[in-house]
Amino acid sequence: MAKRDYYEVLGVPRTASADEVKQAYRRLARQYHPDVAKENPKVAEEKFKELSEAYEVLANPESRHRYDLGGPSAVESDFGPGGFGWQNFTHVSDLEDLLGSNPIFQQLFGNLGGSFGGSPFGGGRRVSSSRGSDIEMSLRLPLLAAVTGTKPTVEIPREDPCGPCRGTGAKDGTAIEVCSECGGSGQVRRVQNRGYTQLITVGQCPRCRGTGRRILERCPVCDGTGRIRSSEKIELTVPPGMEDGAVLRVPGHGLAASGRGSPGDLYVQVVFDPLPHIRREGEDAYTETKVPLGVALLGGEVTVQTIEGHAVLKVPAGTQPETQFRLRGNGFPRFRGSTRGDLIVTAHVEVPRSLSGHEKDLLREALLPGGRPIGARRDSIFRRRSS
Ligand SMILES: [Zn+2]
Ligand SMILES: [Zn+2]
Structure with missing residues (x-):
């Protein structure tokens, strides 16, 4: 099963204008309405994904040009080793007006948290699909820092696409082929016949473990992961009077996006030691x-x-x-x-x-009206104060 031609997927001629490509994508996307898709939502999502991958490549003049010249292999490294995923999709805004009307779109894009296991904030935060993940960390500071303010330095992990292999994990970014088992989709359909019924299951492709790609020779720089780990030191500014538990946001210092797109943000929760x-x-x-x-x-x-x-x-x-x-x-x-x-x-x-006998005597005289006389000692509190 070879990958379908992107123009064919969108049903437009190779000469189509950018606007025609966009209109075709919107028209086809609208067909994945829940009423239409409820028969088999998994298949509908796969089709919609195929559509969106085609649009992602053809909507960008630069990647469209590369695709026109070199075919699928000329653009596949844009999407990382797993092939196209929703984190690569940078055109959610072209569907913005359709999102409200379609729960499928909301499910796809509303919960999208980037490329590394989702947003640390869970599904609530709406993020653009092309962004890298946010990093969330907490920082303990002495309480005095809430008075004086401070500029602490934090070290955060970085994981950026490997340069030499362009994030593919394959040597030079070229020693890679589309998985022949699944045709690059990363999924295989299994059909089981049970009497009169047919059970169709879709599962991860065992050959490529869902990546859709087979690396022929690993990139020696990143050992085939497509990512380079490092760390970055960032100086933060904690202003005087910062509330306990307040969060500092450092834009652009989260994890890098896996394809094109901006990195996530760094969020640092400041906790003062009581x-x-x-x-x-x-x-x-x-x-x-x-x-x-x-x-x-x-x-x-x-x-x-x-x-x-x-x-x-x-x-x-x-x-x-x-x-x-x-x-x-x-x-x-x-x-x-x-x-x-x-x-x-x-x-x-x-x-x-407890009091000594002497203290008791003094206090009795001073504080208890009609208290017992105290014999020899006359230096009561009252006398001392009035003399
Ligand atoms: Zn495969
Ligand atoms: Zn590499």
């Missing part, structure tokens, strides 16, 4: 501190932990338990702003669990 004593709520930070009873009663200073380290908090006399103090400008930066939120400190007044 500090045990700091809770972030928008631009404000919350912390807690212990205040000894004496400091709460008489006033004084305590050390509180901040995002940067420590600060001294003045505690006024008579501070009540669970009072909140606000250290202005010690919170997180307002995003892209020059000011910072506040650090809100909750004061836990520490009540001693």
Whole structure:
């Protein structure tokens, strides 16, 4: 089963104009409406794929020219070792107005995630069929970086088409032939007769393992994979005030497309390592501190932990338990702003669990109305403060 001529597939003469090619493709594509295709959707999809491959080559003047001169072998390296796949299709926009009316198109193009096992975001994200996959990664940073901002460097894997073999995996890009078993489709039909019924199954071609191609001699540069792995270092900019879990997008630094088409994007989710004593709520930070009873009663200073380290908090006399103090400008930066939120400190007044006899005497006199007389000692808290 040899590959059909692209002009024949589209039903246009070799002299057809670009517009005639496009109109023919649209007219034929419309026939793969679900009502028409529901008899055998798998076959319908294969036919639609054949149609789209023909259009992909003929819609581009450069590849059409090569095809006119050299036939199928002149363009097959455009599509990578597996032959034409939907990730190679760069003309979804020519069907845009038809997409809404046809669930098959939506299924094909709406879930398309690129060439490396789909988009890391699952099927929800609409991507152009020709794009490479996005890379998603997460990056841990100290919480202080949310205040100061930072420019971390990340290393991402790259996998680009091998240059010498043009991504085919075959030596020089030419030591390759169309699989004779499946004629390049990568699939074989098996017909089983069971009495009066015939069971037709379509499965992966065992000879080429679904690639549609047979490599005669492997490319020594990429060892037949068609891909070169490397890594790339990218400097990111984390602005002051970035939210925990926010995502930075670096356009064009995802994986390369397998055929023509632009690379995917890099998405980096930034996660700040929490500090045990700091809770972030928008631009404000919350912390807690212990205040000894004496400091709460008489006033004084305590050390509180901040995002940067420590600060001294003045505690006024008579501070009540669970009072909140606000250290202005010690919170997180307002995003892209020059000011910072506040650090809100909750004061836990520490009540001693045990007292000496002497302390008890002093407190009884000072704090209990009609408390027992305390004998020899006269230096009560009240007297000391009033003298
Ligand atoms: Zn095959
Ligand atoms: Zn190679």
